[in-house]
Amino acid sequence: MPPSFSKLEIRIIILLGLLTAIGPFSIDMYLPAFSAIAISLHTSVEKVTLSLSSFFIGICAGQLLYGPLLERFGRKRPLYAGLLLYFIASIACAWAQSIELLIAARLLQALGGCVGMVAARAMVRDVFEVQHNARVFSLLMLVVSVSPILAPTLGGYITQWLGWRYVFGVLIAVVLLIMVGTYLFLPETKAPNNLYSLKPPHILGSFAAILKHPQFMVYALTGALSYAGLYAYIGGAPYVFMQLYGATEAQFGWIFAFVAAGLIGASQINSIMLRSKRSQWLIVRASAFQCMVGLLMVLSSVFHLDSLYVMIALVFLFLCCQGFLFPNTTALALAPMPHAAGNASALVGALQMGLGALAAAVIALWHNGTAIPLTVIMCCCAWLAFGMYYLGNRWLLKAWCPAKPET
Numbered sequence: 001m002p003p004s005f006s007k008l009e010i011r012i013i014i015l016l017g018l019l020t021a022i023g024p025f026s027i028d029m030y031l032p033a034f035s036a037i038a039i040s041l042h043t044s045v046e047k048v049t050l051s052l053s054s055f056f057i058g059i060c061a062g063q064l065l066y067g068p069l070l071e072r073f074g075r076k077r078p079l080y081a082g083l084l085l086y087f088i089a090s091i092a093c094a095w096a097q098s099i100e101l102l103i104a105a106r107l108l109q110a111l112g113g114c115v116g117m118v119a120a121r122a123m124v125r126d127v128f129e130v131q132h133n134a135r136v137f138s139l140l141m142l143v144v145s146v147s148p149i150l151a152p153t154l155g156g157y158i159t160q161w162l163g164w165r166y167v168f169g170v171l172i173a174v175v176l177l178i179m180v181g182t183y184l185f186l187p188e189t190k191a192p193n194n195l196y197s198l199k200p201p202h203i204l205g206s207f208a209a210i211l212k213h214p215q216f217m218v219y220a221l222t223g224a225l226s227y228a229g230l231y232a233y234i235g236g237a238p239y240v241f242m243q244l245y246g247a248t249e250a251q252f253g254w255i256f257a258f259v260a261a262g263l264i265g266a267s268q269i270n271s272i273m274l275r276s277k278r279s280q281w282l283i284v285r286a287s288a289f290q291c292m293v294g295l296l297m298v299l300s301s302v303f304h305l306d307s308l309y310v311m312i313a314l315v316f317l318f319l320c321c322q323g324f325l326f327p328n329t330t331a332l333a334l335a336p337m338p339h340a341a342g343n344a345s346a347l348v349g350a351l352q353m354g355l356g357a358l359a360a361a362v363i364a365l366w367h368n369g370t371a372i373p374l375t376v377i378m379c380c381c382a383w384l385a386f387g388m389y390y391l392g393n394r395w396l397l398k399a400w401c402p403a404k405p406e407t
Contacts, residue, residue, distance in 0.1 A: 009127070015186045016123055017140045018178050019079070019116030022086065023059055026113055026171060027052065027234060028151035028256065032249040033164035034238045040164065043099040045239060049364040051099070051106045052235055056357030058110025059117070060350045066118045067346025068203045074192040075119050075126070075342075076182070082115025083179045087172060094168035114349065116178075121345035125334050126189035133334065134279050137327035138271035141264070153253030160249055190342075206343050216333050216344065218392030222385050223329030224351035226287065229294070229381030230322055231356030233315060236363040236374035244371060245308040255312060262316045266323025279328035280393070286324035287386040293317045294379030301371040311371065318378060325385070355381075 005013065030037075038045045062082075069078040089109035096102040124136050155167050197203075210216055241247045241255055273282060297314045300306040330348060337344035359377050366373040 011185060012123070012127060012187070013136060013139050015181055016120040018181065020120040020140055022083075022113040022116045022175065022178065023110070025151050025174065026109060027055060029155035029171065030164070030167050031234065031238050031256070032152055032156035032242075032252050033159040033167055035242065035249070036159050036164045037099075037102070041096075041099045041102065045243065046364055046367055047099050048102075049235060049238075049360070051103045053357055053361045053364060054103045054107040055110040056231065056353050056360055058107040059114040060353040060357055062111040062114040063118045063346040063349035063353065064207075065111075065346075066115045067343040068196070068198055068206070070119060070122055070190075070342035070346075071206075071340070072193060072196040072198055074188055075123055075190050076186065076188050077192075079115055079119050079182055080179070082112045083175055083182070085112030086115075087112070087175050087179075090168050090172045090175065094165045094172070113175075114353075117349050118342070118345050121330065121334065121348065122341040123189045125337070125341035125345070134327050134331035135271050135274050137330050138267045138274070138323075141267035141323065141327060150257070152256035153250070156249035156251075156253035203343075206340060207347060210337060210340060210344050210347055213336055214392070215336050216347075218388065219329045219333040220348050220351050222283070222287070222389040222392065223326060223333065223348070224355050225381055225385035225388055226290065226322060226325045226329070227352040228355035228359040229290075229378045229385075230319060231353075232359035232363055232374065232377040232381060233319070234356075235360030236371075236377070237315075239367070240311065240371050240374055241308070244369075245311070247308070259312065259316050259319055262320040263323045266320040267327060268323075270324045270327055274328075279332055282324050283328050283332075283389060286321040287382070287389055290318060290321035290325070290382040291379075291386050293321070294375075294382040297375035298372075298379045301375045306371055306375075318382070321382075 034045050034048045037043075037048050037051075041048075066078055066082060069081075086109055089105050089112055092105035093102060093109060096105055120140065124133055124140070128136050154170070158164075158166050158170065237256070238252065241252050242249070247255060270282060293314055297311075297318065300310055300314065333348055334341060334344050359381060363373045363377055366377075
């Protein structure tokens with residue numbers, strides 16, 4: 001593996017990282033404002049959490065929409081359309097006068113913003129050699145991980161000083177800058193394909209062909225299940241840290257930033273370790289360790305051994321594992337899809353966000369005034385991911401793909 005990328009490749013990686021970060025930034029920045037939004041719109045924090053669930057649903061559905069569009073029209077034209085929708089929906093979020101309107105606007109915001117996530121994964125597969133994809137995804141995570149460090153802290157202070165509506169004002173400014181950068185500096189990596197049909201039977205057939213590939217299914221599901229644990233944390237953290245443990249909006253931002261630092265550090269250690277270790281070696285060890293941490297989280301909450309600092313430490317370790325799992329499972333899922341990267345990327349993202357939305361919704365519904373819903377869901381996600389990887393490699397890949405998975 002080459003020790004470094006060219007200047008052009010580094011520029012592309014930064015821009016793809018910014019596009020990928022639109023979704024996480026839109027989530028993380030408004031988390032500290034949950035209480036303020038509930039007071040302003042005369043509702044409850046639990047109801048505000050539904051705006052997070054609607055965002056996840058929008059990302060899940062939107063990625064399935066953009067996959068075929070990226071195959072038909074190239075990468076940049078759908079990018080512009082999605083970013084414009086995100087811009088308009090962000091204005092609607094800033095002016096929402098009821099929780100119902102905010103939930104609907106967040107759905108539209110997600111439908112627009114998710115184009116960056118789909119396009120970025122597809123463009124990595126377009127531009128870089130397959131054996132370098134896991135390393136590139138680790139570098140993308142470095143850019144993306146700036147979001148959970150800066151966004152909650154910034155969102156907390158903005159909410160305290162100016163009010164929660166200005167959080168969406170910042171998102172409007174951010175997407176405008178990204179649109180300008182995309183237009184000026186991001187090259188088109190795939191020419192439009194006029195022969196690609198957008199008729200539903202053809203699109204469904206393309207998705208079905210990808211879903212039938214055992215390597216894609218094993219690694220996409222492994223990554224999506226573990227990723228759902230991350231979004232369970234995002235959905236449950238505002239209540240656990242601010243309501244249960246009494247952290248302020250600003251303190252919550254710093255807690256979120258510290259936890260995210262573990263994700264960043266792990267992803268960069270992963271990039272270094274890939275020079276001597278295979279992705280499968282890293283996945284199985286990270287997944288097993290995540291399962292153990294998940295069990296400790298459940299035991300600490302059930303036996304009332306949890307506290308603010310115990311919870312921070314365990315969540316930190318849990319998400320460190322995600323820094324190894326996300327880039328490697330994504331790279332291996334997309335590896336056998338060089339001619340359908342757009343649709344494959346859409347399915348990877350839809351699985352991740354669909355399961356993430358489900359995890360966040362379960363936490364919102366299973367509200368009992370303790371940290372148990374959060375810890376149990378995160379633990380279940382880790383064990384299901386480990387089980388998917390173990391069974392997949394022992395059964396599916398051996399039965400259907402006698403050759404080693406593409407790396």
